[in-house]
Amino acid sequence: MPATTLFSHAPAGTLIGPRRAASGWLSAAGTLLAVAVFIVDTFTALQGAVAVVYLVVVLLVAATGSRAAILGAVAGCSLLTLASYLRGHGWPEPDAALLRCVVSLAAIVVTGVLSLRARERMATIIRQASLINLTHDSIYVRDTDDVIVEWNGGAEALYGWTAREAVGRRASELLATAFAGYRADMDAQLFSEGRWEGELIQQHRDGRIVLVEARCALLRDAAGRAQLILEAGTDITARRAADAALAESERRYRAIFESARFSFWEEDYTLVMERIAVLRQQGVVDLAAYLARHPAFVRDACSLTMVTDVNAATVRLLGAQRREDLLGPLDRFLPGSDRTFAQVLLTVFEGSGTAEGETHLVNLKGERLNVLFAISMPLGASRYDRVLVSVVDITDRKRAEHALMAMQAELAQAARVTALGEMSATIAHEVNQPLAAIVTQGEAALRWLRRDQPDFAEACDGIERLVRDARRASEVVNRVRSLASKEPRQHVRFDLRALADECARLLDGEMARHRVGLTIDMEREAPLPRGDRVQLQQVVMNLMGNAIRAMGSVPGRRELTLRSRQGACGSLLVEVEDTGTGIPDDIAASLFDAFVTSRGGGMGMGLAICRSTVESHGGRLWATNRPEGGATFHFTLPVTVVEEARA
Amino acid sequence: MNRPMPAVVQAPIVCVVDDDQAVREALGSLFRSVGLSVATFGSAADFLARDNAEAPGCLVLDVRLPGVSGLDFQAQLSGMDNRLPIVFMTGHGDIPMSVRAMKAGALDFLAKPFRDQDMLDAVSMAIDRDAASRRDADALSAVRTSYASLTPREREVMRHVTAGLMNKQVGALLGLSEITVKIHRGNVMRKMGVRSLADLVRHAEALGDQA
Numbered sequence: 085m086p087a088t089t090l091f092s093h094a095p096a097g098t099l100i101g102p103r104r105a106a107s108g109w110l111s112a113a114g115t116l117l118a119v120a121v122f123i124v125d126t127f128t129a130l131q132g133a134v135a136v137v138y139l140v141v142v143l144l145v146a147a148t149g150s151r152a153a154i155l156g157a158v159a160g161c162s163l164l165t166l167a168s169y170l171r172g173h174g175w176p177e178p179d180a181a182l183l184r185c186v187v188s189l190a191a192i193v194v195t196g197v198l199s200l201r202a203r204e205r206m207a208t209i210i211r212q213a214s215l216i217n218l219t220h221d222s223i224y225v226r227d228t229d230d231v232i233v234e235w236n237g238g239a240e241a242l243y244g245w246t247a248r249e250a251v252g253r254r255a256s257e258l259l260a261t262a263f264a265g266y267r268a269d270m271d272a273q274l275f276s277e278g279r280w281e282g283e284l285i286q287q288h289r290d291g292r293i294v295l296v297e298a299r300c301a302l303l304r305d306a307a308g309r310a311q312l313i314l315e316a317g318t319d320i321t322a323r324r325a326a327d328a329a330l331a332e333s334e335r336r337y338r339a340i341f342e343s344a345r346f347s348f349w350e351e352d353y354t355l356v357m358e359r360i361a362v363l364r365q366q367g368v369v370d371l372a373a374y375l376a377r378h379p380a381f382v383r384d385a386c387s388l389t390m391v392t393d394v395n396a397a398t399v400r401l402l403g404a405q406r407r408e409d410l411l412g413p414l415d416r417f418l419p420g421s422d423r424t425f426a427q428v429l430l431t432v433f434e435g436s437g438t439a440e441g442e443t444h445l446v447n448l449k450g451e452r453l454n455v456l457f458a459i460s461m462p463l464g465a466s467r468y469d470r471v472l473v474s475v476v477d478i479t480d481r482k483r484a485e486h487a488l489m490a491m492q493a494e495l496a497q498a499a500r501v502t503a504l505g506e507m508s509a510t511i512a513h514e515v516n517q518p519l520a521a522i523v524t525q526g527e528a529a530l531r532w533l534r535r536d537q538p539d540f541a542e543a544c545d546g547i548e549r550l551v552r553d554a555r556r557a558s559e560v561v562n563r564v565r566s567l568a569s570k571e572p573r574q575h576v577r578f579d580l581r582a583l584a585d586e587c588a589r590l591l592d593g594e595m596a597r598h599r600v601g602l603t604i605d606m607e608r609e610a611p612l613p614r615g616d617r618v619q620l621q622q623v624v625m626n627l628m629g630n631a632i633r634a635m636g637s638v639p640g641r642r643e644l645t646l647r648s649r650q651g652a653c654g655s656l657l658v659e660v661e662d663t664g665t666g667i668p669d670d671i672a673a674s675l676f677d678a679f680v681t682s683r684g685g686g687m688g689m690g691l692a693i694c695r696s697t698v699e700s701h702g703g704r705l706w707a708t709n710r711p712e713g714g715a716t717f718h719f720t721l722p723v724t725v726v727e728e729a730r731a
Numbered sequence: 732m733n734r735p736m737p738a739v740v741q742a743p744i745v746c747v748v749d750d751d752q753a754v755r756e757a758l759g760s761l762f763r764s765v766g767l768s769v770a771t772f773g774s775a776a777d778f779l780a781r782d783n784a785e786a787p788g789c790l791v792l793d794v795r796l797p798g799v800s801g802l803d804f805q806a807q808l809s810g811m812d813n814r815l816p817i818v819f820m821t822g823h824g825d826i827p828m829s830v831r832a833m834k835a836g837a838l839d840f841l842a843k844p845f846r847d848q849d850m851l852d853a854v855s856m857a858i859d860r861d862a863a864s865r866r867d868a869d870a871l872s873a874v875r876t877s878y879a880s881l882t883p884r885e886r887e888v889m890r891h892v893t894a895g896l897m898n899k900q901v902g903a904l905l906g907l908s909e910i911t912v913k914i915h916r917g918n919v920m921r922k923m924g925v926r927s928l929a930d931l932v933r934h935a936e937a938l939g940d941q942a
Binding site (some may be wrong): 523552 | 751753754756757758760761763764765795820822843844845846847850
């Protein structure tokens with residue numbers, strides 16, 4: 085059986101092409117035969133249906149598969165039959181010769197029609213076969229003795245054997261087929277149900293093992309006897325390898341996740357992403373502004389974020405017994421007013437993948453932990469059900485840092501006090517010296533005048549010196565003042581929002597210690613103030629620090645609000661508001677004077693310095709008590725040139 | 732009489748040491764207004780280099796002086812056997828400093844600006860104290876001079892007599908006759924300028940170990 089009967093390896097369009105040479109020979113043979121038959125029929129006196137031999141001609145030509153050739157052969161043979169008849173018998177008469185001629189013609193035409201139909205069917209089969217050949221799947225057919233009878237291009241590609249080499253060989257030998265199960269089981273299923281599917285381990289011609297997903301179908305003859313088995317196969321070696329690599333990767337991820345000393349969390353952001361998608365649909369573009377206006381959204385989002393898995397380090401970190409204790413909504417561990425979660429939401433919204441920062445967690449014992457976290461959103465993913473978050477506990481480090489900072493602050497304070505003491509002593513001496521002279525001089529002059537014989541000359545000399553010394557004292561005072569204002573100042577335009585964030589970070593620990601919640605409410609479009617950033621930061625820090633301490637003993641809500649608004653006359657109004665004890669009446673009037681303090685350890689210089697700083701910037705600083713309790717400190721800063729803001 | 736005359740009685744001088752000229756001038760005016768003599772100095776060195784170093788009076792001293800502190804200067808003077816009473820002034824007197832000064836013999840410690848009367852009272856007291864101590868010193872010096880004029884035998888007699896021995900016992904001790912002891916004793920009484928044994932004993936005590 086020729087290998088190319090069905091599964092020709094030629095492209096579909098040229099399917100008939102290879103037969104051209106053969107069809108030339110067939111046509112020539114047919115023509116010769118036709119001529120021979122014609123000669124015999126015409127020029128011999130053989131009585132009989134010689135013309136019937138023309139059928140052979142038609143069949144020969146039909147083998148070329150060409151429709152035109154078949155039609156030509158039918159027409160040619162018919163004409164030749166007629167010509168022979170007319171030549172031998174003249175004008176037709178109803179006799180036996182005519183009958184033979186008609187029968188011959190009918191036979192030729194019927195053969196032609198049958199040939200055409202056979203040709204059509206053949207073409208269809210060839211077309212279908214070529215389609216099979218086109219698939220990348222390997223398809224081969226074997227008989228019940230496992231001998232390969234058909235072998236397509238896919239099989240050639242999969243196993244490396246050409247059809248010529250494969251056909252006639254035993255399939256299981258050629259392919260060294262190994263089964264995941266038993267061969268008998270496969271055969272049993274195949275012969276009972278007519279089909280089988282499964283994986284086979286087979287060998288490529290070069291010895292390489294290929295993993296094949298095979299589908300077998302049993303073809304039966306009309307009597308129902310098993311005749312042929314068609315086996316289609318797909319190479320799944322690469323897919324399997326990829327699957328295995330994926331599984332290995334997943335296993336390693338698991339191992340790292342479980343054994344890492346860092347705390348890892350898997351969180352499900354699906355519900356949060358849905359909420360954010362809704363916001364997007366509603367046309368929210370500036371999520372930061374939206375979140376600032378809707379703090380409840382942040383809290384909701386936090387409660388919609390589900391912890392789906394944590395590792396052992398996390399269980400330890402949060403003081404839990406079992407991992408199951410920690411699964412569920414995230415907001416259990418994140419305090420409600422957490423600003424960093426809003427940051428995470430912004431990251432998600434902007435699709436920028438990763439967010440990291442510092443935040444507080446509350447563990448199951450109710451202790452606050454300082455942590456660094458990093459979160460990686462799957463970039464452009466459609467699923468957010470397994471977002472990995474890593475957390476590092478820096479509570480101890482923070483505590484040490486804070487202790488260090490507190491110590492530094494104390495040292496700085498002590499140094500300031502010492503320096504101030506030194507300076508005041510110097511100033512006091514500088515001023516006291518002429519004052520002492522003045523007093524003594526005045527008293528001496530009085531004594532000269534009060535003598536029994538007053539000595540006016542002495543008295544006048546004394547008073548002149550007295551005046552001179554008083555001038556000197558005044559000069560000393562002026563010198564001190566000019567010394568104090570000589571400090572060179574940096575005058576720059578700065579972002580108040582960034583300054584406020586810096587202050588918030590610096591006071592983070594203190595706020596946490598006093599359980600104070602901070603709200604920063606700054607007009608985004610407010611113009612940038614101009615001034616000495618360091619000095620003004622000191623002012624804000626000082627006011628915030630005062631506010632935090634003012635709330636230290638308040639039992640209820642402890643809220644610190646930092647607000648900025650466009651003030652009157654092109655100025656910027658900044659307010660620091662607390663829910664503390666408010667300003668006591670007895671010091672309200674002298675609040676900004678130096679050496680006035682309501683705190684044990686205070687020097688009473690802070691607000692005095694704040695006020696002089698603000699005033700030296702051309703602003704004003706004042707304080708009010710809030711009717712609902714607590715105090716508000718307001719200060720203004722002039723904003724001279726508005727147009728160059730936010731360059 | 733061989734007894735030396737005490738030094739000529741001089742008017743007391745108030746010495747003011749302060750680095751601030753205005754203070755010096757004011758104090759000078761103040762002291763002169765009550766008839767006191769004043770000498771003012773801008774520094775401790777100027778004071779030590781003054782001409783009339785033996786003059787009586789007192790020292791008005793600022794605690795804070797250029798170069799050396801008033802308290803250190805006080806110690807320095809004391810080491811030099813200068814007994815001039817000191818009234819301290821300070822721009823910013825504190826308790827430890829004033830305690831230290833008073834322990835070291837300062838007469839008063841006034842914080843600037845002081846009341847004129849306080850300063851005058853302190854200075855007046857200082858001058859009196861100086862005068863008294865000078866009198867004591869003069870007296871002692873007279874006794875020493877007298878004692879120096881005694882012969883060795885007379886000193887021996889004086890030592891035993893002031894120790895409470897009878898003439899007879901002294902004579903026995905020194906191997907002299909009672910009469911001779913009496914003559915020596917009369918010479919001692921005369922040379923020491925005393926009339927009674929009690930006075931002689933007092934002088935002997937003032938002389939202390941020298942006797």
